Amino acid sequence: MRQSSLVVVANRLPLDDSAAPDGACEWRRSPGGLAGALHAILQQTPATWVGWDGTVGEARTLPDVGTLRLRPVALDEDETRGYYEGFANSTLWPLYHDAVEPPVFDRGWWETYRAVNRRFAEAAAEVAEPGATVWVQDYHLQLVPQLLRKLRPDLLIGFFLHVPFPPPELFMQLPRRVELLRGMLGADLVGFQRPQAAHNVAQLASKLLGAEGADDAIALEDRVVRTGAFPVSIDVAEMRSLSARPYVINQAKKLRHDLGSPKKVLLSVDRLDYTKGIEHRLTAYSELLRDGRVKVRDTVMVQVAVPSRERVETYRGLRDRIEREVGRINGEYGRVGEPAIHYLNQPFDRADLAALYQTADVMVVTPLRDGMNLVAKEFVAARRDDSGALVLSEFAGAAAELEDAFQVNPHDVDGLKETLLHAMSAAPADLARRMAAMRHYLTVHDIHAWAQDYLTTLSFSSQSRTASIGSGSSIRSWPSPGKSNGAAP
Template identity: 50%
Template sequence: MASEKQGEYDFIVVSNRLPVDRQTSPDGTEYWQASPGGLVTALEPMMQASGGAWVGWPGRPDLEFDPFDHDGMHLVPVSLTAVEVERYYEGFCNDTIWPLYHDVIAPPSYHRVWWDAYVRVNRRFADAAARLAAKDATVWVHDYQLQLVPMMLRESRPDLTIGFFNHIPFPPYGIFSQLPWRRRIIEGLLGADVIGFQRVGDAANFSLAVRRLLGHSVRRAGAIDIEEDGKPFRRVISRAFPISIDSRAFEEVAKRPDVQARARQIREDLGNPKKILLGVDRLDYTKGIQHRLKALGELFAAGELDPEEVSFVQVASPSRERVETYRQLRDEIELTVGRINGDFGSIRHQPVSYLHHGYPRDEMVALYLAADVMLVTALRDGMNLVAKEYPAVRFDEDGVLVLSEFTGSADELRTALRVNPHDIDGLKAAILEATRMPQADRRRRMRAMRRRVLENDVARWSSSFLDVLREARGNSAARDESHVDPVLEQAGSGA
């Protein structure tokens, strides 16, 4: 067990969750296990090289954990009470911000007691980072749960270089303006030197909110000039930095003989259908699972797809099961799956296999290899990394990706079959095209997607953000002397 070393860390990551999960072995012994995910993969080498610290909640309420070291990283747990989990996390984060930022697909709830908890918890995270940070350290804050932390850090530690990355969409002003605490959120984010978003449109939405709410001018390349007493005070860079995956690691798993054998076994277990369609999502109303089920049901009913020759596998990992909206969604999806299988299934074959649990990476890669068509029909998604994982593993250069235009991945994976998931007829047409596409066309499209995913991996994402952050902060002295900084203009134009 390591003690908290105050003021000793030059690089600090702050996120809602620590990069580890608390596990219990069969003999009752508890231990920490690294969490899967692109953020951990991207930042772990940097954390290990710099001796950095990571601040986050360990995932269990009402428990205090001392700081500890894990895989070369110093981890500093921030405790939350059960009431705070209910109000800050399940309430404000996931029943206010999440639906609001996802185009109000579900109605957000606005409760002052939730907001108060959000402010209180953000303060706790900011205080922990401020204690750990060495003079002139860099702090990288992540995601919508911690939007107030940048300004809280700026006020207590003006020497710090502060970055913020928003992993989910940022909504148009007409939607964002519904939030009663809209000004406080914008002010909180503007404490950062660089604010990153998944898509160019998200950065533009944020810039408009800044102009409308605070009156700051937004210059070329997302440079936001903040004045104090009518004079230039700070400049904040707001830009798109589309996140990615550790594509080489996924490809390496896909090339393992045991994983390839598992992919063949999956096809056999499904009865060796002519086509396997796959959906992999967290169970969430933003993912468009109902839309793809509706399209498939209509294709079966019209005889355009033979339910005896097609298998659709839907993996829906559990999510926020204490939130009523998610419980209702699960019931609706399970009812629809049962109806399709009841109408079109037989004793020997069920056209839809619905799996409501998570899987380790090896099993997911085997599913990707087994699937002829990948369906990503999100109604709104910051990026959607499943859309990048699928081409990353398809070293055989086969398979078809049907991809919602409302995902960040659609900006990069141009040769996917793009769909508007609200357009059920268009979605049906894309599914039919995917199942009937000639091999030469499949390979041409897949080669282009793989090239993009392999070149723009998660390491390139993190380095591009941090390069701009260092450059922006490195010119802080010049910003104090001049309203226009040509180096910063260049930093904001692209990494």
């Protein structure tokens, strides 16, 4: 196995689930996903990606994708159920999203999660050259940093959590809370979407580990772990280029015609997940129709719900509820040839997604809790002019950056209704001001700025291995998140 100086470790390999006709591997670009976020960074950078290929059984031998080598990790049926569907997505995922759904604590799942994390760590240790940088991604692999450090103490290890990190009172519910915290803090640098997450971890490290911690560094035994917020972004230039393609422009025109060109188009694009607030959104729209404040003749909603975790019972139940509610709304308020809601439970390729972004008058992004939400950023980048409105949940990480969006509390259905009406009726000059400000922000804070910020801070974090908090100026001399690339904090 060839070794690399940069290794990315993530639950899934960045592969399209449908194989190309010639057997070649194609990069998977799901809306707002991890693979899409890292595509711009890795498409020209020699690296190795360690991850699961999504199949059950022996790992396949996979060709390179451009300059990226693929190192698959095998999972059998029991491991898929216990590690992925179980502990990662039925225990950690709901807990990390404010327990929107109750987390399930199963002792067997934990043992499988730990065993699979060890396999990922061993695979990363195998492909990393001496002194390499290893970048571990997300909650599926929270134990990998510490396991990898024991296997390869020569490595520079980063960990980035793409989802929210919960407040201490929620994290304390986890039966294996100490192991999970120590696992994550095995990294040299732990990155989060928002500063509050780093604060939460510092509090937990003090309470559970007796560590001396601050929001930017935690003294843990013989080393210091650097922490901080690095809000992930998108490849703005790539999205703008995609949106200018003739196919995308023509497809957007066709969609406007098919949807009814005079109508106001409300668009939502989500993974089918209970954290995304889809049911709250449908309730708000249904009540607007019921009260006559919105009419099918002049407004239509398009809801794209990309299939997700379909083997998990909670997700199957959510899909059934949403489909019943869409059917009820269309049955009560739709007209022949004019549904109130177009509901699409299918993946979309990037070009068709860009066309949808250009079609919408109002983009409705209202998760109950979200680490970031890159769909909101994609919508802003995809607009070729200053039209369009973004309705954005206060509880998405993107809300702290896209301050000119129409922000809303999605739990407040009445407030959501009023915000939708406000966005639909806003003056063109107001919309232009808002969109121009958000687009300017994203142009400066794009995916390249994010990666440079994180990786530069990680390179400085190697100094922490022998430092201690308050022992000198070494920690304070490191670049703060957001400063290494000249970006605003």
